[in-house]
Structures are given as C-alpha cells and as structure tokens.
Amino acid sequence: MNNIQFIDLQAQRAYLGTKIDDAMARVLEHGRFIMGPEIKTLEANLCAFGKVERTVSCSNGTDAISLPLMAWGIGPGDAVFVPSFTFAATAEVVALTGATPVFVDILPDTFNMDPAHLELAIADVNREGKFTPKVIIAVDLFGQIADYPALKNIADANGLKLISDAAQGYGSSLDGKQAGHWADVVTTSFFPAKPLGCYGDGGAVLTNDAQLADIMESLRVHGKGSDKYDNVRIGLNARLDTLQAAILIEKLNIFGEEIEKRNVIAARYARELGDYVKVPTVLEGAISTWAQYTITATDREQKQAALKEAGIPTAVYYSKPLHQQTAYMNYPQGGNGLPVSDRLATQVFSLPMHPYMDEETQTYIIENVKRIFG
Ligand SMILES: Cc1ncc(COP(=O)(O)O)c(C=O)c1O
Known part of the structure; x- marks a missing residue:
C-alpha cells in the first residue's frame, strides 16, 4: 500500500x-x-x-x-x-x-x-x-x-x-x-x-x-x-x-466531529491489536484526542524498521526525557530518579493516527503490526 x-x-x-x-x-x-x-x-x-x-x-x-x-x-x-x-x-x-x-515521573500506563x-x-x-x-x-x-x-x-x-x-x-x-x-x-x-x-x-x-x-x-x-x-x-x-x-x-x-472519528480509529486499534502489543490505557471516563497512538516495544528499532519496510510510517515521542537532555540535566528530579520516563523513552513509538484514515489503510496497518509483533 x-x-x-x-x-x-x-x-x-x-x-x-x-x-x-x-x-x-x-x-x-x-x-x-x-x-x-x-x-x-x-x-x-x-x-x-x-x-x-x-x-x-x-x-x-x-x-x-x-x-x-x-x-x-x-x-x-x-x-x-x-x-x-x-x-x-x-x-x-x-x-x-x-x-x-x-x-x-509519569505513570507507565497513561x-x-x-x-x-x-x-x-x-x-x-x-x-x-x-x-x-x-x-x-x-x-x-x-x-x-x-x-x-x-x-x-x-x-x-x-x-x-x-x-x-x-x-x-x-x-x-x-x-x-x-x-x-x-x-x-x-x-x-x-x-x-x-x-x-x-x-x-x-x-x-x-x-x-x-x-x-x-x-x-x-x-x-x-x-x-x-x-x-x-x-x-x-x-x-x-x-x-x-x-x-x-x-x-x-x-x-469540525473539531468535535474529528475527535469522535479519532476515537473510532483508536478503538479499532485497541480491539484488534490488544492481544499483540501494549495498547494505550485510557482513564475510565476519559475521552482522548489521540494526538498520537503510542505503543511500546523492547526492540523498538527493529519493529519500526519492519513497519517502514511495509510502507508504514512511525515516530518516536520522546527518545530522551528532558532530565537526560543537555540543557536540563542539572535541574532537580523528584524522588529517587525517574525510572518510568527512562524506560518508556527506550520503548515508545507511535502509529499513524488521524481522523481521515480509511478502513482499508487501517486494516493494512493492523495486519502488518500483527504480523511483525506476531
Ligand atoms: C506538550 C507540549 N507542550 C508545548 C508545546 C509547544 O507548542 P508550540 O510548538 O506551539 O510552541 C508542544 C508542541 O509540540 C507540546 O507537545
């Protein structure tokens, strides 16, 4: 595709x-x-x-x-x-x-x-x-x-x-x-x-x-x-x-309508991919605007490369939390470090997500994620 x-x-x-x-x-x-x-x-x-x-x-x-x-x-x-x-x-x-x-630090699920x-x-x-x-x-x-x-x-x-x-x-x-x-x-x-x-x-x-x-x-x-x-x-x-x-x-x-469309797409990702990858957790009672649809993999680079091979673009937000970045590393961190941020920065990546994704395109993405995460 x-x-x-x-x-x-x-x-x-x-x-x-x-x-x-x-x-x-x-x-x-x-x-x-x-x-x-x-x-x-x-x-x-x-x-x-x-x-x-x-x-x-x-x-x-x-x-x-x-x-x-x-x-x-x-x-x-x-x-x-x-x-x-x-x-x-x-x-x-x-x-x-x-x-x-x-x-x-952040919560690992949201x-x-x-x-x-x-x-x-x-x-x-x-x-x-x-x-x-x-x-x-x-x-x-x-x-x-x-x-x-x-x-x-x-x-x-x-x-x-x-x-x-x-x-x-x-x-x-x-x-x-x-x-x-x-x-x-x-x-x-x-x-x-x-x-x-x-x-x-x-x-x-x-x-x-x-x-x-x-x-x-x-x-x-x-x-x-x-x-x-x-x-x-x-x-x-x-x-x-x-x-x-x-x-x-x-x-x-049209923003309200678009948020609804994004939620239909996110719900389908969750339904179809939930058994293959860790899909995002939404707080009970919450409606997300799905700026990104972010999943995790311990071998992220391989997974992204395989998806790219199939013509599916992905992106990483964020590969370095701020406390690891040059300009920010000397500012204080609460508690005993930020282990969740450290870990997720090495694992997260996002799948295509926008309100106008057609069913056929999403089916193609889902089939490939299933094949690659098998
Ligand atoms: C969480 C967050 N805060 C602030 C900003 C800054 O917005 P802008 O690029 O419009 O200055 C962004 C934009 O990427 C963002 O994602």
Whole structure:
C-alpha cells in the first residue's frame, strides 16, 4: 500500500472544501492582519468549546505557558513541577522565567504525571528549602487528559497553581469535564500537526480567572496598558495572526466531529491489536484526542524498521526525557530518579493516527503490526 500518512492534513483540507480558502480570502480582503476581527470570534468559540470564561489566543503553545507564569510573577527561587517525559517547551518556559523546573515521573500506563511521584517531589523541595513550590504543569500527553482530580487535590493541599499543558490534549475530557474544570489555566498549541492545528504557529490560554486573563492580554502585546504607548509591564510580542485565527474558526467547527472519528480509529486499534502489543490505557471516563497512538516495544528499532519496510510510517515521542537532555540535566528530579520516563523513552513509538484514515489503510496497518509483533 502506497503513501500512508502519519498525519494527513491534506485529507482534512479536502474535507473542508473551500472553507479555508474562503476564510483566508476574507482576511486578505479586510486587511486587518494583526488582531483582526477573527481573533475575537475564535476566542469566543474556544471559550464555548473549552467551557471556560476567557480565552487569550497567542503566538504558539510555548508562549501560551509563559503567559500565566509571567502573569503570576513566577521567577528566581520558585519551583515549578513538570513531567520529564514531554516536549521541551513545558520546562523551557519555566527556566526562561528564572524559576527552577523540578522533574516528575509519569505513570507507565497513561504516560501522564504520576501524582504519587509529584507528592515526593514537592516534599523533597520543601525539605531542602532552596526553592519555593509555586506551580504544577501537567501535560495531557498524546491527547489523554491527566489525572486532574488527583493533581488538583495535591495543588490545593500545597497552595500551588495548576496549569494543564493541553498542547496535545485540548478537547480531551474526564467524566465529561475538560481540564479547565480543575486547572487554573489550560494552554494549547495550534502547531499544524496538533489535533486542533492551524497552518503555522499558534496557541491559546484558557481560564476562568478574568483578572489573570486581563494581565495575559496585556503581556501578549508587550505589556500594554490602556494607553498604547504607556506599557505597564514587561511583556512579549505573542499575538496570534488573524489569518491563523480565520483558519482555526473553520477547523474548530469540525473539531468535535474529528475527535469522535479519532476515537473510532483508536478503538479499532485497541480491539484488534490488544492481544499483540501494549495498547494505550485510557482513564475510565476519559475521552482522548489521540494526538498520537503510542505503543511500546523492547526492540523498538527493529519493529519500526519492519513497519517502514511495509510502507508504514512511525515516530518516536520522546527518545530522551528532558532530565537526560543537555540543557536540563542539572535541574532537580523528584524522588529517587525517574525510572518510568527512562524506560518508556527506550520503548515508545507511535502509529499513524488521524481522523481521515480509511478502513482499508487501517486494516493494512493492523495486519502488518500483527504480523511483525506476531
Ligand atoms: C506538550 C507540549 N507542550 C508545548 C508545546 C509547544 O507548542 P508550540 O510548538 O506551539 O510552541 C508542544 C508542541 O509540540 C507540546 O507537545
């Protein structure tokens, strides 16, 4: 079988017909490329979809995490707890504020932050007394919502803020509630390959805290005050482009439908492959956005090579947890090391996953995985 896509953005474009082109043409016509009317429309639509009061769109999913950290005044002397098994941005933004990322291990079945290990990490930081615990950033890795009821209890018990880095899991839910039900702030990325992606860089911050949202709106435009030339705080240039907002309005309209399609594909993978490989565990009551469909193998490279031979693309997220990476290896780790992150980094790889995968293509992938894992 030819040309199997890992993620098929062209199929989504075909499904949307001329909607994206029409939306872009409208922006070219009105010419308000910076903070044009589509920004407010998108933010309102994201509030409705994410069931939150305020959405601040921004330049990318990295700045989206910076904005609340900056708004809360997180900086030198503060500890921010992050999983090590994530994309670098989650910890990078913490280090950029001058605060210290403290690495926490993940659960082996959901790949998300381990609440018990988080408690150990907080206790370590408190005992050492060098840094003050301030924030927990949980990541909804591969599209699955983290265990927010447990994380929120820990945040409350320790007086910490809770951020959901939902770059991969925006739209995921637990018992019908999205992360914003528990987290002070939800951040997301509209990087093209994300479940809700645009055609360039983009991101958003969602919150029910109106005062925080006001500060983040100021921060994303250089710390502006009510007078454009009286900046009241040090900020960023972190606006979302109007063109990307126009694209996202169209994509958000079909996002709920796409999440359902992704879940049909994931359910079939689980049903057919469950006896051959370790398929992802979904928390009871959770709906994942399936940014990735990630399985494990102790001989990953051989398995990936055999699948490649059959024309099936795969990808590894992540081959090195952050605490093993050069820029991050000297930051503290909670508990006695991060054994689950260490192990999974050598074993995980992801199969093609997107809402437009046809049955025949999935059958071909499934048959080959069965043959190779036999
Ligand atoms: C978990 C996570 N956080 C943050 C980001 C950063 O998003 P962006 O690339 O839009 O800055 C990503 C993107 O890859 C991500 O996967």
